[in-house]
Amino acid sequence: MHIGICAGGPRQEISKEMQADYWIAADSGALHLFEVGIEPDCIIGDMDSISDLAKVEWATRLSRAIVLPAEKDETDTQLALEKAVQQEPERVTLYGVTGGRLDHYQAVLHDVAAYQQRYPTIQFEITNATNRLRFLLPGTTILQQDSYTYCSFFSWHQQVKGLTLEGFKYPVTADTIAMQSSRFTSNEILKDTGSITFSSGICLTIQSREESGD
Amino acid sequence: MHIGICAGGPRQEISKEMQADYWIAADSGALHLFEVGIEPDCIIGDMDSISDLAKVEWATRLSRAIVLPAEKDETDTQLALEKAVQQEPERVTLYGVTGGRLDHYQAVLHDVAAYQQRYPTIQFEITNATNRLRFLLPGTTILQQDSYTYCSFFSWHQQVKGLTLEGFKYPVTADTIAMQSSRFTSNEILKDTGSITFSSGICLTIQSREESGD
Numbered sequence: 277m278h279i280g281i282c283a284g285g286p287r288q289e290i291s292k293e294m295q296a297d298y299w300i301a302a303d304s305g306a307l308h309l310f311e312v313g314i315e316p317d318c319i320i321g322d323m324d325s326i327s328d329l330a331k332v333e334w335a336t337r338l339s340r341a342i343v344l345p346a347e348k349d350e351t352d353t354q355l356a357l358e359k360a361v362q363q364e365p366e367r368v369t370l371y372g373v374t375g376g377r378l379d380h381y382q383a384v385l386h387d388v389a390a391y392q393q394r395y396p397t398i399q400f401e402i403t404n405a406t407n408r409l410r411f412l413l414p415g416t417t418i419l420q421q422d423s424y425t426y427c428s429f430f431s432w433h434q435q436v437k438g439l440t441l442e443g444f445k446y447p448v449t450a451d452t453i454a455m456q457s458s459r460f461t462s463n464e465i466l467k468d469t470g471s472i473t474f475s476s477g478i479c480l481t482i483q484s485r486e487e488s489g490d
Numbered sequence: 491m492h493i494g495i496c497a498g499g500p501r502q503e504i505s506k507e508m509q510a511d512y513w514i515a516a517d518s519g520a521l522h523l524f525e526v527g528i529e530p531d532c533i534i535g536d537m538d539s540i541s542d543l544a545k546v547e548w549a550t551r552l553s554r555a556i557v558l559p560a561e562k563d564e565t566d567t568q569l570a571l572e573k574a575v576q577q578e579p580e581r582v583t584l585y586g587v588t589g590g591r592l593d594h595y596q597a598v599l600h601d602v603a604a605y606q607q608r609y610p611t612i613q614f615e616i617t618n619a620t621n622r623l624r625f626l627l628p629g630t631t632i633l634q635q636d637s638y639t640y641c642s643f644f645s646w647h648q649q650v651k652g653l654t655l656e657g658f659k660y661p662v663t664a665d666t667i668a669m670q671s672s673r674f675t676s677n678e679i680l681k682d683t684g685s686i687t688f689s690s691g692i693c694l695t696i697q698s699r700e701e702s703g704d
Binding site for chain 1: 500563565568588589590591592593594596597598600601603604618620621623640642644647669670671672673675676694696697698699700701
């Protein structure tokens with residue numbers, strides 16, 4: 277199963293092309309989903325940004341779905357991640373988390389990295405119109421060439437060691453991504469796939485394309 | 491002196507309210523500056539996104555200013571940072587680097603963190619309409635209360651230890667920011683100033699406000 281989590285990030289991050297088998301809305305992310313015609317399977321959050329009337333209407337339509345967290349130590353996105361992993365999906369994609377408040381974006385990066393380490397068999401990714409982010413764990417990962425032209429690699433919290441990139445414009449063998457390094461930015465997959473292998477560390481992988489216009 | 495660096499990030503990051511005593515444009519950031527009526531003092535980059543005619547015109551107007559980097563190992567933003575620190579400014583603010591391609595944003599975070607460590611007496615910051623980011627070094631920093639309502643703290647590459655926050659809604663004493671932690675998100679300065687003190691590590695500090703609308 278592929279679970280989509282939609283948070284309340286800027287409206288321009290949300291599109292009709294978003295895909296998932298099961299949708300979890302993190303608070304006002306529900307508004308985004310309804311706007312593009314997707315009915316969330318579950319809403320997490322107190323939805324304090326919407327009127328009581330709308331809340332009652334939604335509660336009727338989605339009675340199985342509304343969760344009101346009492347525990348304030350966890351963010352709605354953290355609760356959404358927890359709800360997602362309980363269903364043992366193959367894949368979890370987060371939408372609506374990259375723009376707007378960059379403190380929220382930074383917090384989500386931390387949370388997703390932590391979940392990726394805790395649940396290595398689930399593929400977590402953060403997506404918007406021009407970017408897709410994943411935290412890769414040691415081993416070999418095959419990346420498909422697709423509409424995201426560029427592929428960049430960063431160390432996350434510890435050095436990535438024993439790095440080998442094959443099938444890329446700039447291949448490397450047994451290299452290290454230093455903690456402060458932006459040297460592995462803007463690589464490109466040459467043919468159908470590129471493979472990344474490393475022996476230790478966590479690799480933040482960002483696939484990007486140029487914007488069509490702003 | 492306060493130096494502004496403007497990169498080619500999305501147009502919506504650029505506003506007439508941007509301030510600096512001396513402007514360095516990183517490549518197509520020059521277009522952004524001209525658009526809001528600011529003439530860059532220096533342009534770094536090969537400006538391959540603009541026509542030769544415009545380039546010649548600009549070269550005439552700004553003959554002192556155009557730098558064409560031959561060294562491809564460094565990005566235009568890295569060259570702009572280097573140019574900035576040579577002038578021994580008190581403060582360097584980067585604009586146009588947070589949206590669009592998140593690999594570029596991530597790379598700039600790494601670069602600015604590295605420059606902040608190398609030049610501790612210069613205050614580096616990354617700014618857009620709703621966020622201001624700084625990398626704080628050990629010691630005490632006073633943060634002013636202003637239009638950025640929220641103040642969040644993250645460890646950057648190593649734990650922040652001996653953390654004391656005073657004058658904040660959620661004060662702490664001698665605490666630690668764990669590497670994967672998003673626990674120190676969305677704090678608020680209570681009165682005119684808040685002070686942050688820590689003994690080791692690098693603290694990514696993000697001040698944010700809600701968007702006025704999207």
